Amino acid sequence: MALQLPFIRASRMTRTVSHPVSGPSADDEVLLDAPDARLSPALVAAARGDYGPAAGLLLATRAAAEWERRDRYVTRLAAFARSRPEWLDAWLATAPHDPDALLVGAQLAVDRAWLSPARTELLREVSPLLTASARGDRRDPVPWRLALDHARGAQAGHKYFEELWAAAVRRAPHHYGCHVAALRYLAASWHGSHQECFDFADLAAQDAPADALAQALPLWAAFGYLTDGCGPEVPRARLDAAADRAIALSPLLPAADPWPARMRNLLIFVLVCLERWPDAAEQLRLNGPYATSFPWDQVSDDPLGRFLRVRDDVRAAVAGQPSWHPRSERGGRVRAGDH
Structure with a gap:
């Protein structure tokens, strides 16, 4: 039986932020x-x-x-x-x-x-x-x-x-951090039960304000699935929906700023796994010069180097050249985006 965590509903708020972003x-x-x-x-x-x-x-x-x-x-x-x-x-x-x-x-x-x-x-x-x-x-x-x-x-x-x-x-x-902690507990308690993690994350995001970091919780569930080699398949539509929710959040946060960089790095990782190259390129633009150790340190001992290589791959893919997934250098694997 999956852990059923309650939520307290609150009124939603929407805020629009416009920020110019320089080139790469x-x-x-x-x-x-x-x-x-x-x-x-x-x-x-x-x-x-x-x-x-x-x-x-x-x-x-x-x-x-x-x-x-x-x-x-x-x-x-x-x-x-x-x-x-x-x-x-x-x-x-x-x-x-x-x-x-x-x-x-x-x-x-x-x-x-x-x-x-x-x-x-x-x-x-x-x-x-x-x-x-x-x-x-x-x-x-x-x-x-x-x-x-x-x-x-x-x-x-x-x-x-x-x-x-x-x-x-x-x-x-x-609170984003508490929800991420709960997601990690769910993943550890029911290894491979990605459905429970998605259900939990989706409900939390639906209840949260549009500009809250909690909108990125389904992205965490998608990341957990994409970097895990077990459990039943998650429909591609659900992975795309998680990425789309985070994409909608991203423009509401400061552009080219260290504060939302961790969320955008995670979003870029997932978008690359899903081979959504134009969307990944747009997030790289909004992200500016800020790489974060997570999530790249989950698949490489050189997170900065991996970020730079993935960035180059996104640019190549947008230009019409083939690219690759951010696969693990530690013997693990990232699921392909074609399921």
Whole structure:
């Protein structure tokens, strides 16, 4: 029986954004995992051991309820702290009850545990950090996204996961990160049951505002299917519908900007798998010079190189020359787009 996750419906909102986009960037101008204008100063300061800008940034996202950006910033700051932890250690020592510092610390602890062969045991040990971060601001869904990731890694049962899910959507019904965490749990719990993942993602997208990142959730389901070698076939029409929903979202987000680059890179990946070359070319135009490690690191140990090669293939295909799929260099495969 597939996990049935409830949704809280909310009124829809539509916003139209118009952005000029310049021509394609040269290879040496493409940036991998570039921070946006708000995160960049915080990372520069952290490299100097100064946690002040990071603290100010996360406080601002919490005050303005910018939960999507807060989630992204917490993840990036924790990733930086994996190799440069001194600034975070100083922050936690100075303000041990700061909800923002606690959240970055909890994300870092979960990240470190995921990298260990003893992941399940280590994840269970960091549960108190998750509890402390969740108590910091009861409006904040990001600790609950982290708890959902933690539950998947700790192999938690469905009942416990559903309790976490209910707490997450009470705080932010359409939070992208929480939904992605739930999709990953579904995929891990019912390996190959892509129908359940699509059903979950489609319902979430239908309930979300037109300019919400949740519109890209079916794209995640499509990516999971296209990079998985098991399970029943998913109709091509459903894969195209997932891509079309993300295509409709893309112009509503800033063009040539680091913020939506991860979604656009994922969309480009799926469009190439489906051999929708003109659509992929348009997303490359909107994406500008911003490559992201995900999803290319799922099929290559050189994500930037793979992005550049796929970009060249899209251009060649649009010009009428044959191209190829972003197949895995690690022994895996990507399903062809002709099913």
